[in-house]
Amino acid sequence: MKKALLSGIAAFAALQLAAEIAVPATGWQISKDAVNPxxxxxxxxxxxxxxxxxxxxTDFKQFPAGANDLLVFSMRFPEGKKTMFQMFWASKEQPNYSEGNSIxxxxxxxxALETYCVNLSGHKGWTGTITNLRIDPVSIPKNAPEAFAIGEFKIIDAAAGMPVPARNWVSATNCKFTGSGDNIVTGEFIGKDPFIGAALPAKIxxxxxxxxxxELKLPQGSAPVGQLFWMPEGxxxxxxxxxxxxxxPADGEFHKVTIDLSKKxxxxxxxxxxRFDxxxxxxxxxxxxxxxxIVK
Known part of the structure; x- marks a missing residue:
């Protein structure tokens, strides 16, 4: 009985350890249409x-889809060039790759490396145990080779923390965006009461x-006080x-800020x-x- 119990605990622990997937740079292998890795x-x-x-x-470990609902990855592609990134997955229930099981x-x-955050929880095929996955990072005309890079790649539980990448800050009032390279939102003030708005990867x-x-950097002369607004559903x-x-501080340097909302x-x-003022x-x-x- 004790041996069976210990065995069950070990199996449960192994499942939990495999619940989050993070692929290092050395974990990718070319399957088709790429050279010079x-x-x-x-x-x-x-x-x-x-x-x-x-x-x-190269070394995939299956994991439960229900415990992991957020894809976070970073990719570099030549400036101004467009492509379509696609991720396919297989599961015990649907063992073959298909368009239906992809994002x-x-x-x-x-x-520059740009971070993307994609919600998987609303996809009807993201269920059961994920047994394999692949990515098709570049889809372009055959005679137009392009260099690309994959940095961070992980599938996580949104309940453990949800990043809001630079590219998700999509609206600006009384200020204007001047760049979002290197995962940094950069902007200039053009009026009073400036603020920016985010398109969230998923509901919080x-x-x-x-x-x-x-982390925020304010130029000297700015008021050292800001405000964060949120909108509940409905x-x-x-x-x-x-x-x-x-x-x-408004001193032209980055400073880390943590806002505790547990008592709000x-x-x-x-x-x-x-909305970020x-x-x-x-x-x-x-x-x-x-x-x-990040919301955490």
Missing amino acids: AAVNDVFTATSSGSDTILKI RQAITGTG DASTLKAIEF QKAYSEPCSARFKI AEWKGSIVAL MTDKPAQSGQFQLRNF
Whole structure:
């Protein structure tokens, strides 16, 4: 009995350990239409050599789809070039790759590694035990080879923390974006009360994620106080009660900020949108930068 119990505990532990997949740069192998592979500084690089580049994982460990619902990956592609990234998966229930068991992400290259965050939980095929997966990172005309790179690649439980990549900050009011390369949002002030808005990768479960963390750089002359607004599902506009203020030096350097929302009664239910007011009063010149934004 004791032996059987220990065996069961070991099996359960193994399942939990396999519950999150993270593929290192050395974990990719070319299956089709790519040449010159290399893995340097945790980044896999290669050059497409056909119309449908395919990479497979050399040491795949199956894991439960239900415990992992967020794909986070970074990819570098030449500036201005467009391609379509696609991930396929197989499961015990559906052992063959198919279009139905895949997700797509449009890529417009910036020449730098850009992070993408894709919600998998709403996909009807993302169920059961995932037994294998592959990525098709480049899909371009056959006679147009392009260098590409894959950096971070992991599939995680959104309840453990959800990043909001630079490219997900899509709207700007009284400021303008001047870049999002290297996973940094960069912008300039053009009016009073500047703020930016995020397209969230997935709804935020406020019952499990109770803090927000980011790094912000404000130019000298900005007010050292900012404000974060959130919008619960069903609410039509941002409101003062659904917000939190933060302090940060305005000295042209990055500073880490953590906002604890665990005691905020209005932080509840599903959060569907975020608005980030980086400063109450912008400097007359200089740029702001935002990076490493995560809800945790």
